[in-house]
Amino acid sequence: MTLTDAPRTTTQAKTLAAITFTVLAWASAFIGIRWVGQHYTAGPLAFGRLAVGTLALGAALAATRRWVTPTRREWALIVLCGIAWFGIYNLALNEAERRVDAGTAAMLVNLGPILIALFAGILLNEGFPRWLLIGAGVAFTGVVLIGIPSARNSHADALGVVLLIVAAITYAIGVLAQKPTLRRLPALQVTWLACAIGTITCLPWAPAFTHQLTDAPAGATAGLVYLGLVPTALAFGTWGYALARTDAGRLGITTYVVPPLAVLGGWIALDETPAGLALVGGAVCLLGVGLSRKR
Template identity: 25%
Template sequence: MKPQHTLLAVIVAVIWGVNFVAIEVGLRDVPPLVFAALRFALVVVPAAFFVRRPNVSWAVLAGVGLFMSAGQFGLIYLAMHLGMPAGLVPLVLQSQMLFTILLAGIVLRERATAGQLVGVATGVIGLVLVAWGRGSIAPLGPLLLVVLAGLSWGIGNTIARSAKSSSGLGLVVWSALFVPIPLLALSALVDGPSAAVEAITHMTLPTWASTFFTVVLSSLVGYSAWNTLLGLYPAASVVSYTLLVPPIGMLAAWMAFGDVPQLLEIAGGLILLTGVGLTLVGPGTKGAIKQRDLAGTSSAESTIQTLGAKGTYQGTET
């Protein structure tokens, strides 16, 4: 990645790590599916009136909305409501990296390089260590819900990558159209038809602050940058940065709720960072780009990559 895109990916990881603390605060007043629906309703309105719809099909927008947003966050919010700790969620959610690389290889023919595979394997070892340290406080049901959320995110990543949209913000805003109604419908079945109105009319200031963080920073800023990066680089290169989210999330939960990590968790977090480094600087990066070109990259995009390597291309909207 170019240095500015690397910095952007790291900033997104910090936002998403802190985001789970914000979600836990909001869930104290609002049912999980209603809270998730509110988040994406506020992403759509009023942004859809000012942000142009990206040049992708409605099927792509629906796929990104239903999998990257509704599926992922509906399951995450439900898992946290059922007792999944805020510091542990971003760790288990990193299963999305494995799902994304697998799906991108099958659907998009993006073969991971040897360096990326070594980094992923190292990261998985770190994930296992942290999970081992925290497993005693995580019930199985919520844990499996977060793994399913990782699968949903991986599917959404693959759809976004296949679209290669140059407007990450447009993809976030317009795909969010497909999120609130399914989540509210599920909430009406689970919590009752009046749950949404009652919860929203009794929201406290901390809950509104939590909503602001999840809408503006996590969704509009974070996912705009994320989808832009997915449109520029192979999926395996982008999703590697999400390995930074668990240590950041654990630190944020520690500072916010006094959730002190154990020695094994700290060791696992350090190994995660090592895995990120191996994935990003490992051998074979140029080969990954060539492999992607052979798999069907357009000549125009190949030209952009060549110009970018020479430092003459400034990149797309970030």
């Protein structure tokens, strides 16, 4: 290894660590939303989670004392990311999980990485690497396998399905809007701004959040704080760090690790025994992510 290779290797290791933390935290969020959602409805849950995340990210940004003034175009992209991914996505997903089983949710939300890979190739000039497309197809097949056992017994209503499609689309929009801003702006600054904008988007549910906060048990509120600190503040921060150093399409495909981890987490934490086909699907997801990393 040369002296030139050493910093590159260190950066790659940090990026891998950031990606790993992100997918683990986001997988835990599905379990957390399922639990907290028993005591907080969709809007108040989104507002509370984002408010906690905004405060935590703001404290971290203040500690760094680093600020780069965004251009008008960067402001527009950050606002789009904040409204779409942090605001609408959280509202749609929270409400959908009250109506749609986990398997169907996993299948529909994970249309997002496919959209990211396709539009990143067109809009961000990332192209269409063969192994990325192969890996995306294999990983999505794994998600379908995870969802089939639940879908067989699904009582999903039409609104729940529509909300999940909205979540997938706004997830993709958020990533595609965020990526160009990270070429010049610090990832922590972009993440904080987007989270704050998402919180503002959810302000209409602030009074309901205050009311539900007084009625919810301490455990549910602790879960909401966890969702704000870990899957939101920390995980979106590490996502931003990784996205600044990785193609959007390739990074998006790594989130296909989330569904199998959520299945395993539900098995451990919620005593929800997964079907054998779901376990096979999890292995296929991991295979697809591995293939997408080939060059």
